[in-house]
Amino acid sequence: MTPPVSPIVPSGGISLYVHVPFCKTKCPYCDFNTFQGIENLMGPYLGAVMQELELWGRLLEHPRVNTVFFGGGTPSYLPSGYLQQILDIARTSFYLSPGAEITVEANPGDPLFLDGGTGCEELIQAGVNRISIGVQSLNNDLLGLLGRRHTADAALEALQAARSAGISNVNLDLMYGLPRQTLSQWEDTLATLLAQCPAHVSLYCLTLEEGTPFHHWAEQGKLPTPDPDLAAEMYHHAEAELERAGYHHYEISNWCLTGLESRHNMVYWLNEPYLGVGPGAHSSLGQNRFWDVASPVKYLAAVESWASNGPHFSGTIDGPLLESIPPVDGHEFCGGETACSETMILGLRLLDGMDLVDASARAGADLSFHYQAEIRDLEDMGLLETVGGTLRLTRPAYLVANQVFTRFVE
Numbered sequence: 001m002t003p004p005v006s007p008i009v010p011s012g013g014i015s016l017y018v019h020v021p022f023c024k025t026k027c028p029y030c031d032f033n034t035f036q037g038i039e040n041l042m043g044p045y046l047g048a049v050m051q052e053l054e055l056w057g058r059l060l061e062h063p064r065v066n067t068v069f070f071g072g073g074t075p076s077y078l079p080s081g082y083l084q085q086i087l088d089i090a091r092t093s094f095y096l097s098p099g100a101e102i103t104v105e106a107n108p109g110d111p112l113f114l115d116g117g118t119g120c121e122e123l124i125q126a127g128v129n130r131i132s133i134g135v136q137s138l139n140n141d142l143l144g145l146l147g148r149r150h151t152a153d154a155a156l157e158a159l160q161a162a163r164s165a166g167i168s169n170v171n172l173d174l175m176y177g178l179p180r181q182t183l184s185q186w187e188d189t190l191a192t193l194l195a196q197c198p199a200h201v202s203l204y205c206l207t208l209e210e211g212t213p214f215h216h217w218a219e220q221g222k223l224p225t226p227d228p229d230l231a232a233e234m235y236h237h238a239e240a241e242l243e244r245a246g247y248h249h250y251e252i253s254n255w256c257l258t259g260l261e262s263r264h265n266m267v268y269w270l271n272e273p274y275l276g277v278g279p280g281a282h283s284s285l286g287q288n289r290f291w292d293v294a295s296p297v298k299y300l301a302a303v304e305s306w307a308s309n310g311p312h313f314s315g316t317i318d319g320p321l322l323e324s325i326p327p328v329d330g331h332e333f334c335g336g337e338t339a340c341s342e343t344m345i346l347g348l349r350l351l352d353g354m355d356l357v358d359a360s361a362r363a364g365a366d367l368s369f370h371y372q373a374e375i376r377d378l379e380d381m382g383l384l385e386t387v388g389g390t391l392r393l394t395r396p397a398y399l400v401a402n403q404v405f406t407r408f409v410e
């Protein structure tokens with residue numbers, strides 16, 4: 001089948017993000033748009049997401065989709081067959097590229113990984129070819145502190161089950177800079193993890209997000225505040241160990257074996273187009289950012305309202321169109337200065353550097369001219385360098401990248 005050319009999105013295609021707002025239990029550090037105890041909404045959610053995909057497919061005239069990412073929340077907590085049904089409707093509503101990367105986020109201990117990983121086999125049959133497992137730590141005390149429901153053994157079993165089923169492209173998420181976490185615990189976790197040779201590793205430093213129990217407990221003195229110097233030491237240790245093990249450090253928080261970068265996340269960092277469906281999912285199409293209603297209950301009603309009226313397309317994606325789509329809760333125009341700023345901030349997260357000619361074409365402005373003074377200052381400070389025509393963070397800048405990025409904020 002020849003991919004149709006949508007007049008609305010670039011011929012190179014888009015990426016698709018599907019937000020799954022369900023978790024069996026809510027971790028006390030997490031501020032994502034996800035909920036426990038609303039399993040009664042899973043059936044209606046499935047219908048609404050499929051409906052939203054169908055409506056967007058019609059409105060955008062069935063563009064090519066290069067990557068699909070099921071995130072959350074806990075996609076692996078959905079009943080068997082749900083992800084397959086969502087992928088089936090994505091295939092009929094969009095042109096899913098034959099080599100599309102299709103990722104599912106999963107938690108150790110979920111049914112997917114039990115009984116020898118038969119659930120993983122179902123996913124493969126549905127077209128899933130990448131799994132991202134929320135390991136977080138391989139220390140059971142820290143897993144308990146984080147409110148995780150699984151053990152270190154269950155995390156390793158999940159990796160094994162995914163591989164036995166035939167999914168070799170597995171990412172493991174780990175967290176560092178945790179309250180009460182010691183350097184030696186971190187070293188042990190990394191060593192055990194690296195012995196398994198996962199395809200991809202993402203490392204996240206804990207931040208105490210306002211509104212979470214962790215933030216509250218820290219304010220009350222019930223939870224020690226993480227030590228930033230120790231967190232930096234953990235990051236440097238991981239950098240060295242992952243490099244020694246042959247991993248490519250391609251983004252500030254991400255490492256992979258050769259050629260196994262997350263293609264979906266690359267779309268975000270390169271500021272390329274994506275469509276998000278599901279409660280609170282964000283999208284970036286043309287020069288517009290927009291996001292769906294966050295409340296799952298309101299989302300269901302909004303999709304139903306859209307379905308009853310159908311998509312009415314005005315020929316271009318703009319504010320008036322987005323305001324006429326009930327599930328879209330808000331939007332902003334990201335052209336001009338915002339496009340320049342975002343292209344720099346996202347692109348510099350990629351450690352191989354950004355090609356300023358390509359990036360300028362995406363931003364619609366000559367970035368090396370626009371940010372001439374900022375780039376020169378940051379190079380003088382030893383935080384940026386130009387190598388082979390690309391601009392990149394220097395190694396000492398990785399941990400202070402946010403200070404670099406503030407120079408490019410509008």
Ligand code: SF4
Nearest residue numbers: 023026027030072073
């Ligand atoms: S499982 Fe993941 S998404 Fe769900 S509450 Fe925990 S950290 Fe948040």
